[in-house]
Amino acid sequence: MPMRRRMAFTVLTFGGLAAAACLIAPLIGSTPLSLRRVFDGSVPFAENPDAQIFFVARLPRTLAAALVGASLAAAGVVFQALLRNPLATPFTLGVSAGAALGAMLAIIFPVGLAFAGVSSVPIASFAGALGAVAIVYALATVRRQGLSTTVLLLAGITLNAFFSSVILFIQYLADFTQTFRTVRWLMGDLDVGSYTPILAALPFMLVAFAAFSVLPRALNLLTLGADAAAARGVDVLRTQRLSFFSASLATGAAVSLGGPVGFIGIIVPHLVRLLVGSDHRIVLPAATLFGAAFLIACDTASRMVMAPMELPVGILTALIGGPFFLWLLLRRS
C-alpha cells in the first residue's frame, strides 16, 4: 500500500477506536444514567445529578484518560527511538521520579500553592518533572557538545534511583496516612473532578505534539544509529534535543494530570508496532490514538469493577503490562 493510503488508513482505524472510546466511556459507569435527563435543559445544572455525573464526573476523566494515554504512548515511542532501546519507557529518564518527588512534597507539606484553579499537587509534580529533565540534560551534555544517548540513559537511571531514595526518605519522615496517600498517587488517578487541570495540562501537550509531528522520519533514521542517520542528512543533535524535550514535556504534563500511570508507554507502542510495522510516520499517530483508547478503557474498568471504590488505574495497567513486558523480553531473547 502506498504511504499516503497507509497513513490515512491508520489514522482512520485508530482514530475511530479512540473516538468510539471517548463516546462510549461517559455513557457507562457504576450508576445508571438517563441521557434524556443529562441533556434536559429544563432542570438547572446545579440540581441535575445526572448531568453532573456526566459532565463533572465522567466526561473530564474520559478526556483526562485520553490525553494522558495519548501523551504517554507517544512519549514512549519517541523515547524508544531516541534511546534506540525498545524497553525504554517515558519514565526511564527520571521524568516521573521528579514528578513523584514534587507531588509527594506537595502532599506531605501542604502549602496553599494553588494557581489559576489548579491545586498544588499537579503544579508541584510538573515542576518536579521539569527539574528532572533539566538535571538529566545537564548531566548528559556536561562532558561534550553532543547528546550521548548512553550517558542520557545512565543519567536517567541514576536520577530515578536517587529521586526514589529521596522519596523513601521523606516518606519515612512523614506520617502513616500521608505516606499512604503518596503511594496511592503513584498508582495514577484520572478522576480529575473538573476541566481546569485538563486545560492546564493541554497547552504543554499540544506543544509536545507539534514537535512530535516533525519527528517521525528522522526517528526512523535514528534507529540505524546516530552516524548513519547523520550520513543520510539528519541533523542528529537537533532531532535528539527535540525528541528529548518534547517527549519529556508530554510525560511531565501527563504525569501531573493523571499520576505516573505505568506501562502505557511501553505496551501501546509495541502492540502498535506488531500491528502496523516500525515506520514512525505510522507508529506515532497510531500509538497516540491507541494510547488514548487503551487508557480510557482501563479507566472505565477501574471505576466500575469495585464501585463505589476506585481501583487505581495504574494497578490495572500494571496487571496487563507486567506479563506483556515479560512476554516481550522472552520474545526478544
Next chain:
Amino acid sequence: MPPPAAGGRPTVVSLVPAVTEMLFAVGAGPQVVGVGSFDSWPPEVRHLPKLGALLDPDVERILRLRPGVLVLHVSQQELRTQMERVGIRVFAHATGGLDDVPRNMRKIGSLVGRAAEAEEAAAAFERSLDEIRARAAGRARRRTLIVFGHEPGALRAIDASGGIGFLHDVVTLAGGENVFASVKRESVRVSTEAILAAAPEVILDLRYGQEWESEAEAARERAAWNALPAVPAVRTGRVHVLSGDRFVIPGPRLVEAARDIAAALED
C-alpha cells in the same frame, strides 16, 4: 526487673498516640517515660523522649529506658518478641471500632496499675458518648459523607470512611448515616461519580495535623466542594471542614470529636 515508678507502678513507653492519651487520661501520665515520634497530645509529651514509631522504633533507647510496659502497634511483631525476651511487658494496640476505645483504656489501665482510675475514665467516656447518642436519637438521621483526605483545594484523591472503624461509629452515634456504610472497609478511595450518586446531605471534611489552619483556608477547602453542586450537602451549605488530630486518633478525645461532629450534623 525494670525499675518501678513511684508507688510501685511500672513505667511505660508508648509508641501509639491513642494509647499515650489514654495513659494520661487514667492518671498514668507520671509513669510515661517515652513516647512515639508522632505523639503530640497531651502537651506534657513534648518534653518526653521520642522513640520512633511504627516503622522505626528506637530499640536501643527503649531498652536503655527499661520501661515496665511497652505500648506498640499490633503489627510490630518483631519488636514485641524482642521486648518480651528481655522481660518487658507489651501492650499491642490495634485500631478498631469505637467500642475498642474504652476497652483498651481499661486494659492499659490495669496493666500499669491504674485499674480503678481506668474504670472511672472509661465509664465517663461511655457516659459522655451515651449522652451524645441520646441527644441525637430524636433527630432525623442525615446521610453523611465522611472524608479524611483529599488533595488540598481540589476534589481529587478523595479518601472516605467505609462502614467499619471508629470514624464510622462516631458519626453513626452522633446522628449521621454513613453513605458508604455498605463498603466494609475503613478507608475507601471514592470517585466524584460515587459521591454524586450517593448524594450525601452532610459532608464532614476532616483535616488532621493542621490545626494551624486559618478560617480562610477552611473556607477554601469548603469552596472546593462547589464543583459538585448537585450534591445536597453542597447545595444546602452543609459541608463542614473540621480540623484536628482528635478526629483521627482513637483515644479519649473522641468524645470531643463526637461532640463537634454531632454539632455539625445538627447544624
Next chain:
Amino acid sequence: MLRADDLTYEHPPGPGQETPGGVRHVSLEIPRGGIVGILGPNGSGKTTLLRLMAGLIKPASGRVLLNGRDLASRSRREVAREIAVVPQETRLAFDFTVLEVVLMGRFPHLGAFQLEGDEDARLARQALEDTGTAHLAGRMFPTLSGGEKQRVIIAAALAQAAPVLLLDEPTASLDPGSQIEIAALLRRLNARRQVTLGVATHDLNFAASLCTSLVLLRQGRVAAAGPTSEVLTHEHIRTVYGVDADISFNERAGHLTVVPLARAGHH
C-alpha cells in the same frame, strides 16, 4: 572531487591505546570516479578520517572540500545528497523491512513532511537490483545474514543517489565469500554508475583487489600515498604494520597479494 586539506582531529586514547587517536595534518584527494583505499593498522585513524571526509565530525583544523567547496559551510542535507556512507556494521533498534531501510536513503531529497513518491520507489528498486537484493525487499532487515545486510546498506546508499560513497571496513565482519561479493559489487558500481569510492579497511588484499590508489596511515599521519602498486611495497608494509610480507602479483586473482610472514625485527 573530494579533498582533505591538512586535517587535524584528536580524541583521547581509546581503550587499550597509549597515544591519542585521531588524525594529524592529513591531506588526500579522491578523484571523480576513483576508488581510493584508506589503509592502516587498528587505531591509525582510518575511521576518524572517513568520518571527517563525510562531514560527520568537524576537524579541529583543516578543511574538507567537495568540488572545491568547504563541507563545513553546507547543511547536513546538502552534504548527504553528495556523500553517502556505509558503516562497518548496521544494527537496527526496531524491525524495518529491507525496502523501508533502502527508502530511508531518500531522506535528504525529501521535504520535512513529503512522502516518498514514484521516483523514490523507482530509485529504491533500482538500488536493490544493482546490489542483487531485490528478492529480499519484503524481508525484515534483522533476519538477514551479515553479507546481505551489507549489500542492503549499500543499496540504501545508492538510493541516496550521492556521487561519492564512503565505506568504513565494509568487509570486516564478513566471511570470505561475502567479502568477494562486496568487492565485485563495488567494482561494478564504480564502473557502471560512476560512483566515486573511498574505502577504509585494514584488509590489504581486499584493498589491493579493489582500489586504484591507496593512502597508508600510521598513528594518524599519512605514511604513503599513491597508486596501489606504488604504495603496496615491502618497505611500506614493514614501516606501517611492523611485519615482513611477501608481495606479489597473483595472476589468477588479477591483483597484488600480500602475505604477512613474520613480525619485522627492529633495526
